[in-house]
Amino acid sequence: MKRVSIKDIAQAVGVSTALVSYVLNNKEKEARVGQKIAEVIRLKAKELGYQPNQIAKSLKTGRSQTIGLIVADISNPFFANIARTIEDEAKKYNYTVIFGSSDEAADKSQNLINILLERQVDGFIIAPTEGSEEQIRSLQEQHIPFVLIDRYFPEISTNFVVTNNYQASYHAVKHLARSGRRKIAMIAYKSGLVHMKEREKGYLDALADSGMESGQGLVKEISYNFIQQEVGEVMGQLMKDHPDIDAFFFGSNALSMGGLRFLNRNNYRIPDDVSVVCFDESEAFDLFYAPLTFVNQPLLEMGKEAIRILAGQISDRAAALEQVFVDSALIVRTDK
Amino acid sequence: MKRVSIKDIAQAVGVSTALVSYVLNNKEKEARVGQKIAEVIRLKAKELGYQPNQIAKSLKTGRSQTIGLIVADISNPFFANIARTIEDEAKKYNYTVIFGSSDEAADKSQNLINILLERQVDGFIIAPTEGSEEQIRSLQEQHIPFVLIDRYFPEISTNFVVTNNYQASYHAVKHLARSGRRKIAMIAYKSGLVHMKEREKGYLDALADSGMESGQGLVKEISYNFIQQEVGEVMGQLMKDHPDIDAFFFGSNALSMGGLRFLNRNNYRIPDDVSVVCFDESEAFDLFYAPLTFVNQPLLEMGKEAIRILAGQISDRAAALEQVFVDSALIVRTDK
DNA sequence: CTGAAAGCGCTTACAG
DNA sequence: CTGAAAGCGCTTACAG
Numbered sequence: 001m002k003r004v005s006i007k008d009i010a011q012a013v014g015v016s017t018a019l020v021s022y023v024l025n026n027k028e029k030e031a032r033v034g035q036k037i038a039e040v041i042r043l044k045a046k047e048l049g050y051q052p053n054q055i056a057k058s059l060k061t062g063r064s065q066t067i068g069l070i071v072a073d074i075s076n077p078f079f080a081n082i083a084r085t086i087e088d089e090a091k092k093y094n095y096t097v098i099f100g101s102s103d104e105a106a107d108k109s110q111n112l113i114n115i116l117l118e119r120q121v122d123g124f125i126i127a128p129t130e131g132s133e134e135q136i137r138s139l140q141e142q143h144i145p146f147v148l149i150d151r152y153f154p155e156i157s158t159n160f161v162v163t164n165n166y167q168a169s170y171h172a173v174k175h176l177a178r179s180g181r182r183k184i185a186m187i188a189y190k191s192g193l194v195h196m197k198e199r200e201k202g203y204l205d206a207l208a209d210s211g212m213e214s215g216q217g218l219v220k221e222i223s224y225n226f227i228q229q230e231v232g233e234v235m236g237q238l239m240k241d242h243p244d245i246d247a248f249f250f251g252s253n254a255l256s257m258g259g260l261r262f263l264n265r266n267n268y269r270i271p272d273d274v275s276v277v278c279f280d281e282s283e284a285f286d287l288f289y290a291p292l293t294f295v296n297q298p299l300l301e302m303g304k305e306a307i308r309i310l311a312g313q314i315s316d317r318a319a320a321l322e323q324v325f326v327d328s329a330l331i332v333r334t335d336k
Numbered sequence: 337m338k339r340v341s342i343k344d345i346a347q348a349v350g351v352s353t354a355l356v357s358y359v360l361n362n363k364e365k366e367a368r369v370g371q372k373i374a375e376v377i378r379l380k381a382k383e384l385g386y387q388p389n390q391i392a393k394s395l396k397t398g399r400s401q402t403i404g405l406i407v408a409d410i411s412n413p414f415f416a417n418i419a420r421t422i423e424d425e426a427k428k429y430n431y432t433v434i435f436g437s438s439d440e441a442a443d444k445s446q447n448l449i450n451i452l453l454e455r456q457v458d459g460f461i462i463a464p465t466e467g468s469e470e471q472i473r474s475l476q477e478q479h480i481p482f483v484l485i486d487r488y489f490p491e492i493s494t495n496f497v498v499t500n501n502y503q504a505s506y507h508a509v510k511h512l513a514r515s516g517r518r519k520i521a522m523i524a525y526k527s528g529l530v531h532m533k534e535r536e537k538g539y540l541d542a543l544a545d546s547g548m549e550s551g552q553g554l555v556k557e558i559s560y561n562f563i564q565q566e567v568g569e570v571m572g573q574l575m576k577d578h579p580d581i582d583a584f585f586f587g588s589n590a591l592s593m594g595g596l597r598f599l600n601r602n603n604y605r606i607p608d609d610v611s612v613v614c615f616d617e618s619e620a621f622d623l624f625y626a627p628l629t630f631v632n633q634p635l636l637e638m639g640k641e642a643i644r645i646l647a648g649q650i651s652d653r654a655a656a657l658e659q660v661f662v663d664s665a666l667i668v669r670t671d672k
Numbered sequence: 673c674t675g676a677a678a679g680c681g682c683t684t685a686c687a688g
Numbered sequence: 689c690t691g692a693a694a695g696c697g698c699t700t701a702c703a704g
Contacts, residue, residue: 389680
């Protein structure tokens with residue numbers, strides 16, 4: 001059962017495909033198509049249940065109206081939420097989104113980029129993995145529009161939308177210090193990526209500015225692929241070496257989950273034994289026995305900005321780079 | 337900067353585009369292309385950094401190697417996890433996935449289907465919304481491959497992969513009864529969709545089989561769009577009307593979250609005041625003060641099956657329908 | 673106001 | 689073993 005094409009309509013009405021194309025794309029004025037014939041064409045199109053073939057359109061116009069979204073893992077709530085805002089925003093610009101999960105692995109990222117490029121996406125939104133600098137540079141050389149999200153490479157001039165990680169982290173730790181905590185540990189990812197480094201830096205500076213001894217030995221880095229296993233070991237060791245730790249700052253939502261689980265299992269009470277601040281929200285917090293303070297990234301705003309910038313780059317390759325730092329809020333929760 | 341095409345390679349090597357096409361698609365044997373020339377072509381392709389244009393390929397072959405995934409909401413952990421398994425499985429079959437969220441609204445679903453159809457997806461995986469029967473029938477009439485997931489329409493013969501909702505629900509409630517609960521309420525969605533209806537039926541039958549009075553008055557239905565508001569009101573009213581309720585069965589992950597939040601806020605202790613069983617897992621359970629028993633759907637298996645069936649339908653439109661019921665496990669958690 | 677025609681980048685019989 | 693050619697479904701100058 002062949003789908004109906006522009007040609008079918010043209011034949012049915014008795015005009016050329018050119019007219020049909022103009023009318024169906026609302027270019028009647030530019031093409032000065034007759035009023036009545038336009039009406040007839042439109043009617044026939046509806047009657048036959050015509051659906052434009054976007055693939056054919058793309059081939060001709062060089063625009064697929066599709067964008068590629070590469071995140072670390074679509075099943076991670078942080079990225080799932082980002083994906084949703086991007087989906088909604090993209091729709092407003094008439095874009096459809098193809099997504100892929102890189103699992104923080106450069107080779108998977110490269111593979112995804114290739115596949116999406118073959119699919120002729122008009123642009124990318126990418127949460128770049130460690131070691132993907134060359135991939136990003138290559139995109140740049142090919143003049144393919146993209147905007148990085150969540151992280152970026154300081155040494156490469158690109159569009160990006162990220163939260164102000166340093167500041168968010170600094171405030172979070174300052175908050176702990178102000179509420180009287182004197183030995184604050186941080187659990188982070190083992191990653192050279194700027195977002196994590198900035199979070200660590202914010203933590204360290206906040207310690208220093210609060211007159212605490214350098215936290216160097218109190219920042220622990222976990223492998224992305226073994227969070228659940230490593231978090232327990234690492235925190236266990238930390239508490240053994242430093243029984244006087246009185247607060248934890250968790251560098252991401254997955255780290256928070258793992259860390260809180262450890263604290264629960266080992267019967268550390270929050271906030272009596274240790275205080276906790278988490279980077280990113282989790283719906284799990286709502287059910288936790290203690291109110292949890294966390295850094296709240298404005299996902300909706302990030303998604304909006306990313307699409308806005310990308311759409312701008314697509315329609316004008318010469319558009320100026322945009323580097324957006326959005327501010328995260330520290331949501332302080334306490335009812336004691 | 338034009339991307340390099342098959343024509344560029346042909347010219348550079350001095351052969352026809354036909355040869356290049358055959359070689360690059362590994363059809364040298366069928367086309368009996370010369371060994372050496374094949375090698376030269378391959379080399380030149382690599383040298384020029386050739387990337388096939390999948391759009392052009394699609395137009396010619398009528399296959400986009402793309403599948404459309406329609407879920408209720410990609411930011412819902414249940415669907416985000418499904419999406420991930422589908423992404424991974426699809427890749428194995430060389431498919432790429434475009435997704436969209438319907439928000440359980442039939443008009444959005446229709447809109448998504450249209451957009452994806454225009455994009456020439458080879459098939460769909462759909463968690464159908466209430467009232468989308470006609471959309472599904474229409475897909476069927478157009479002989480477009482698809483498989484429903486999570487829910488289906490009993491009155492329409494289609495492929496689907498769903499969990500055995502009735503059974504899962506029945507066991508869950510039986511479990512509560514066996515552990516001595518005598519007045520079990522259920523919080524469900526207001527929905528005519530079979531998955532929710534079956535869950536309610538399983539609940540009712542389990543009550544009856546356990547010698548409890550009909551639970552009719554103890555099933556409450558919440559509007560999808562107002563969970564957080566309604567759940568509190570509804571449960572508050574329930575507890576007022578039936579102070580002797582000693583257990584709740586929550587019909588979905590979002591309902592569980594809302595319900596548990598209500599219990600927390602109102603200081604009902606689990607399991608001392610009320611017992612709870614949830615449909616679907618949530619990472620929030622790990623951090624909850626009490627061990628939570630839940631129905632665990634095998635998402636990975638569901639994703640695998642869905643793609644397997646869809647791929648089968650795509651390559652053979654005449655393939656027999658497949659209706660898969662996977663079994664969910666009741667994960668009993670208790671350390672008291 | 674309208675039509676004939678080229679062409680987007682491929683694949684694939686067909687002919688030799 | 690290889691090339692010329694048609695055609696997938698569109699858009700868009702160009703000519704009239």
